[in-house]
Amino acid sequence: MIPLFAHAQLRESFADGDFTQDPAWSGDAGSFMVTEQGQLQSSGPAITGTTLQLATSSLAVTGTVWEFWANLKLATSSGNYADVYLLSDGQDLGSSSGYFVRLGGTADEVSLFRKDAGKSPVAIIDGEDKTLGSSTGNVVRVRVSRSVEDIWQLDIDLSGSGQHYARQGSASDATYKCSAFFGVLLRYSSANSQGFFFDDFTITDTEPPLPEALQLISPRELTLRFNEPLQPAQAGEEANFTLNSSLKPLSAELTEANTVRLVFSQNFSGGTNILNIAGLSDLYGNMLKAPVEMPFDFVSPAVLPGYNQLLITEIMADETPALGLPAQEYIELYNPTDQPLSLQGIRFSDATSTATLPDVQLLPQEYAVVVPGTQAENFRGYGKAIGISNFPSLNNSGEVLQLRQPNGTLIYALSYSDTWYKDSNKQSGGWSLEMIDVTNPCAGSSNWAASSDALGGTPGKANSVAAANPDHTPPVLTAVTAVAPTQLLLRFNERLDSAQAAGIANYSLSPVVPITGVEVAGPLFSEVTLQLSEPLQEQRLYTFTASGLTDCSGNLGGPQQLAFALPSAPEPGDVVINEILFNPRPNGVDFVELVNRSEKYIDLWNWQLANTSNDSIANRRLVTPDHHILEPGQYLILTTDRDNIRGNYPAAPENAFLQMSAMPSYTNEAGTVVVLQPDGRVADRFSYDEAMHFELIDDVKGFSLERVRLEGPTQPGNFHSAATQVFATPGYINSQAQEALVSPQLFQVQPLVFSPDGDGYEDFTTINYSTEQTGFVASITIFDAQGREIRRLARNELLAANGFFQWDGLREDGAKASIGYYLFYIELFDLNGQKREYKQNVVVGGRF
Known part of the structure; x- marks a missing residue:
């Protein structure tokens, strides 16, 4: 019997007629007794709704078998049942967490439940109904096992002999890995206060402890959690642990019943490390039969990212209509470095608000999606999700986004636009913008495109449009603007190396005007402001030269020149x-x-x-x-x-x-x-x-x-x-443009032959006039070759000193005048009321 007892945490047959010692049971001890047959019997008050319990110490949790005999001499029901707690984290079984076997209940069955403190029990294995169907005596022997892989099995023997077990089911559950007590909890009506009998409680643990989790605390410290409590002396022995085949810990300490803290004299090696574990046993003498290896990876401690060391690689600004992702705005972060980054305290902002990232690490080449805290759980299935409060509302049309260190130092910035989609359908909503080449973070529109993933985006993982898209082109100076007489604003087509661009020697003006200061404007570094030592002169053309400038990607440009002038104050009509x-x-x-x-x-x-x-x-x-x-x-x-x-x-x-x-x-x-x-x-x-x-x-x-x-x-x-051949002439000379005509006569018609066909060539004729003074009034009538009036072009119109009237070849009724000769009859009334008459023939031409 000695070997068996060495592995048994509990063996209680009540043969000594005493349950107050060896082992000691506590709880409602006055409501239980030991019968002459050596069985534990309930003996509580005959009051309906009474709950009784007894508990004894037990730390067994895994690799364990629990067995007991029971006889419920009553009709089980929802108010008459027994719960036998296999694991409990507290002595008050009803309010603790753990696992128990229920005998009886509404279904008159034997089932295994998990108990979460403060909540209703959860069925783990649902036994066969009506196995406890007697109203006078329900004898059963129960056996429950839990493997080191957390597989539970429930067997019952209705003969009570332990020779005819029947499987009730198996299930996996690893919720609770610690225990403090084993016990019984009874609930009954008044007639059944003495109807519960128990015997042969046995808890047997025959499996050695196994490590199940390793956590790094620092570059030289870790904790090792086992699946069950350990023998303290062996757990505190440094010789039982070896790192990477040779290194022993400086100290080994059992911090909890199943957790060991190890501290080493040097940092863990980068990459995979192997911890060798030997010589450990659980509280019941089960020793590791062979050394166990526990591999773990170690990377350098997380650091705060510097400039361009943390990138925004995806933007969902217009989340509706959702295609497959949650309908939520988000950004995606990416760590392009070879070391872990600490995001704690990093500020993410748009034009109007700023949010602070939590204490999270981003591993090398790892992605993470950033969303409001309430949405983080909805995104965990797509990749690493970081929830933050005060998430900035992203403008659908675009804006500047920034990442900054807690002290305000710039990490990354971009100014996105909905034109970056390059797809009008996707621009309308439901699709994210994705960075094409994460090794080219300085580029703007040329390195972004609409997602091609069917869900509408790829939050928390490599982008669907990922491809090589390097920048081999130096920066181009696109504009030089004199924003003040002594200040120039330079614009470039991409981000500059801000430190290099701050050198005065990179810039010059002709005619020479000395430059006294340079400021490269953040956060995009594509604009430079120059301070001049003396003011520029209006309406004078200057030549500006920039040379030796490098973009954010390191491309060096040659000399570039642009002409500019100091703007003048405008007047209406300019x-x-x-x-x-x-x-x-x-x-x-x-x-x-x-x-x-x-x-x-x-x-x-x-x-x-x-x-x-x-x-x-x-x-x-x-x-x-x-x-x-x-x-x-x-x-x-x-x-x-x-x-x-x-x-x-x-x-x-x-x-x-x-x-x-x-x-x-x-x-x-x-x-x-x-x-x-x-x-x-x-x-x-x-x-x-x-x-x-x-x-x-x-x-x-x-x-x-x-x-x-x-x-x-x-x-x-x-x-x-506009002429019918072009419809419009945006950005260049108008198709119907005419040079102003300096008329040596009072009235002059130009051209004398025109063709109103909309081809942009002499589609109309003009009656140009030039008077020595204002105040003249004119009437113009058009007659055909037969002397018939076809159009009144002007009636008593007050003339300016200079101007013109145009005839588009149309009659008064809107019909096109026929090809042929026409007469302009002009009546001019001067300031004294004197009338003068002028006549001029014109020809309406066209194709026959």
């Missing part, structure tokens, strides 16, 4: 409306073309585009928040979608656009375009009407109205439909 498309083709967009007809260089920073409502200027929209210089004679196209305009009008120069985030509404029927200077004065204003289009155009969709004479007034008479 910049005018030159063309407008207000009725675009289906799926097209509007545009307004401006032209600088002055000799000044004019900065459009903070200019506005507007319309009118109830004769008041309304719906003002910022043309550009940045400095943008309009040179003398330069055209500029304002629109919300440059690609749309270029797709409809391919001749439009790419560099003639200034894309606005939003434009005022210009209806197809009629409206007013207003251009406002920063000082609030109206630079130009044009009221259009669809009736101004050439009447012989069947469908005016996609046709613009063009200014005829650049120096002429912004009035209907100075605008005409």
